[in-house]
Every structure is written in structure tokens, then in C-alpha cells.
Amino acid sequence: MSDDLRELPLRERKKLRTRRALSETALHLFTENGYDATTLDQLCDAVEVSKRTFFRNYRSKEDVALAADSDLWSAYLEQVATLPMDGPLLDALRSALDTTLGAMDPDWERRFLATRELSEAVPALRAHSLGYCQDTTCALVTTVIGAAGTEVDEERLRLTVEIFVAAWRTASLRWTAQAGQGGREGLMRRIEETFAKLPEALTAAVQ
Template identity: 50%
Template structure:
């Protein structure tokens, strides 16, 4: 099983630090290489050659070519679930979902903000990668239902779907220029528009 995409603690041993450096090199090079050559048209061996690692080393860090390409996305949602776990579950759940994502965005560093936009462009340009991303999103939503600690019912699943849709709308507005400081504000605006969107009339 591949390691978790996000870890709250810095590696202590030399072996752990070397593993983290290899993992970061693979993720960084994947975004650049796939962006230049296209995800679907670039074999995994081309990435391994660039980073100078073996297939065995690669599969100790990632499950697949799709997995390494989606590193920034998985880091985001992995951290989000951690923040949800640490968040007090009181008041409207819509506020809990939004607050957890705002807290998550505060945790992400400059390197993540550099890698995230090209990752989104890779997803948009590859049906295979888009399908992988959608499956990961569905898995995350299922895990989120479990971690929120409230009964699993239709209303909860709809709320999570609405929140994910609001997040994607915020990303659509953010993606052209990608200023890091504007994403939280765009997400707040998108979430605050949900109620009025449902009230729209033909």
C-alpha cells in the first residue's frame, strides 16, 4: 500500500528524509513532464528515467502513474480529512465543511500552490486521469461521511455533493491566474451562493 499523501510530521531518520526527497522529486517531475508531453502520451518509464529511479522504488512510493500525477490533489484531500477529524462538529455542517477546507488551504505551502494548478490542467486534458480523480473524490466523500460522525442519510450526502460542487466552481474561477490568496475568498463566495442557486426560477 502506498504511503499517505500527507503527513503532519517531518521525517526524522535519514532513510525517511531520502524517501521523502524521492517522492517529491517524482511528483514534481511528473507534473512538469506530463504537462510538457501530455499525460496519456508519456510512459511511466520516461518519468523514471528523468528522476533516475527504478520501478521498484517508484512503486514503493506510488500505486500508479495516475497516482503520482494526482499527488497535489491527494495531498489536499488527505489534509482535509485530517482537519475534519480535528474540527469540533457543532453547528451547521455546511459551516464545518467550509471551515475545514479554509483551514486546509492555510496549511498548504508555496510548493503545493505551485503544483496544484498544473495538476488541475493535467486532469482537464486527460480522460483517464479525470476518471481516476473522480474515483478518488468519490472515495474521499465516502470517508468524509464516516468521519463527520453523523448518521449517513440522503441530506448529508447531498450537502457533501453541494460542497464539492461549490469547491469546483471556486476552482474554475481561480484557475486562469491562480493567485494563492484569492482561493479562500472564492470558495466562501461559492458556498454562500448555494442557497440562492437552489432558489433560482426558470
Template identity: 45%
Template sequence: MTSDDVRSLPLRERKKLRTRRALADAALRLFTEQGFDATTLEELAEEAEVSKSTFSRTFPAKEAAGIEAEAELWTAFLATVEADTLTGPVLDALHRALAAALDGLDDTWDARFLATRRLAAAEPALLRYVEHHRAQVKEQLATLLAGKLALDADDLRLHVLAELTLTAFSIAGRAWVRAHGAGARPALQTALTGTIHAVPASLDLTA
């Protein structure tokens, strides 16, 4: 969410978002400093100055707090797809939705996402949770598309499109992270455009 979006929310919701961000930031700091396994829920809650029960109401597991930057992107993406009226080739529509979701994330997201990906690369539990989260996003995306396109939820084309969209971002994101975020978000958007365009081109590839 942008800063303007946050300011437009009721006070109660703004407080919830601040608590969520504080816990996610604490998770990144502590996981980086002392390791994922060595960090307890009690330490995370204390670092963010909230109770353990508040943590449990905010995140289902400490892994979820550690990948919050990743989750923010996919939450924004699914919300954008849900709000959009799909027109034209669906892959192009999904690219537009993902690009819009990226543009709408706040200015701190780049640094938080880079830190998250570096941490996940060193912590197998977080990497597994990222994959688990993305699997859920793919299922949610396929279900959304089924409703919008009046297709059966089991239609393989929907699941292939969901897989291709998230894979395209994954490839673009890995290259951007390896470059330490050089070029900031515009560079990530350019990389995403390249990977999306490579999807149909790769299907036409012959030997």
C-alpha cells in the same frame, strides 16, 4: 504540509516525502512534454532518479503521480476534519476545515495545482482519475461525519454535504484556474467562500 511540518518529521518520513514530490514533479514535467500515454513508469522513475519498484511503492498508478497536488489538498482536508471537534452548522465547519487545509499547503502548491488542472483538462485519463479520487474523498468524508455526528453512514444528509463541499471547491477552483491563479491563494479562498455561501442561498431560490 508546511515547511515547518516537514522539518518536524523523522528523517525517514522526510525522505519519503522528498521521493514522492520528486516523482510527482517528474510526472507533471513528462506528461506535459510528451503526453500521458507516451510516458512510461520507467521514464518517470528515471527522471526522479529512483527505481521502478520505488515508484510502485509510492503511487498506485502513474495517474496518481500526475494529480498529487489535488490529492495533497484532500488528504489535508480529511485530516483536518478528523482532528476537529465539529460545532455549529456542519457545512460551515467543513468550510473552515477546507480553508485551513488550503492555508496549510506549502508555497509551491499553487503552481503545481494549476499545472495539474491544465494537464487534466488535456488528458482524459487524468481527468477521470481526479473524479475517481474525489469520489473516494466524498465517501471518506461521509464516513468521518457519521462517526462524529453519531449518524448512520448511509444517512443521505452526510453524502449530500460531502458532495456539496467538494462541488463548491470544484466551482471555485475552475474559476481560479481560468484566471491563471490571479490573486494567488487568497483569491481561491475568497472564491471558495463565495461558493460555500451560495449553497444555502441556492436552496432558497424560487421562481
């Protein structure tokens, strides 16, 4: 049991174990048997929980398939909410991403890579992932406004967040295309390289 789990009340530890068991088993079944061929009944039977328990943890089959994404961004939004908003916003968002990635569980990048590969192969998951990305972008804007605590230029803020999300997607897609080369450190290097290209990208000319 990890130290993080030991610090939680027993009820919360059980809930987290169930949630992780559902996401791990779902990813295994979807990869081995196919996403469309795997039913929620089969998933619940494999984990030995009821559908009611499933829906207390995830809203849908798509949600459990993309659990690695939601694990990252839920933790990220919590991190951003604590940021001091006294410097360049893009730098703060990038720093929070590094911190969040560093704190994810040791097996997260394996799950994330498998999730990305599954999403690319299943149109329904790809569409759900895009919708989730839009929802997360809106939530990030709201979180930053709340953390700022003062009036902000919402249009400029939203543009900065959109640039941040685009850079993340570019880096993570490149890492996925390279079969997760270098593991988590490799992903963080791709992120660093992508953000370093932003100034040039924003002034690029088509020749």
C-alpha cells in the same frame, strides 16, 4: 528544508522527498512531453528510483499526475477528523478547507493549477479525477461520521457533503479558468464567493 520536514524522522523525510520528487518530475515531464508520451520508466530514470520505489509511493501514473489533489484531500480529511461536531456541518467543512489550504506547502497552488490544466487536456486523467472525487466524497462522509461519535442522519449528512464538494468544484474550476488569478488567496476568495451563493442557489427558480 522546511520546519515540517525537520520534525520528521530521517526515514520519513527521505520518503517524503522521494514522493515530492516523483510528483514534481512527473508534472514537468507530462506538461513538457505529453502525458501519453511519458512512460513510467522515463519518470523513474529521471528521479533515479526503481519502479518498486515508485509503486511504494503511488498506485499508478494517474495517481502521480494528480498528486496535488491527493495532497490537499489527505490533509483535509485529517483536519476534518479533529473537528468538533457541535454546529452547522457545512460551516465546519468550509472552515476546515480554509485551514487546510492555508497550511499547504508554498508551491502547492502552482502544482494544483498545472494538475488541473493537465487533467482537462487528458481524458484518462479527467476520468481518474472524477473517480477520485467520488472516493474522497465517500471518505469524507465516513470521516464526519467518525468525528461525530454519535448516531447521525447519514442521508442528510451525505447531502451536505455533496453540496460542499459541489461548491468546492465550482470555485476551483472558476479559479482554474482564470489561470489561477490571485494565487492561493484568489482561490480562497473564489471559495468564499461560491459558498456565499449557496442559499440563493438552493432556492433558485428557472425562468
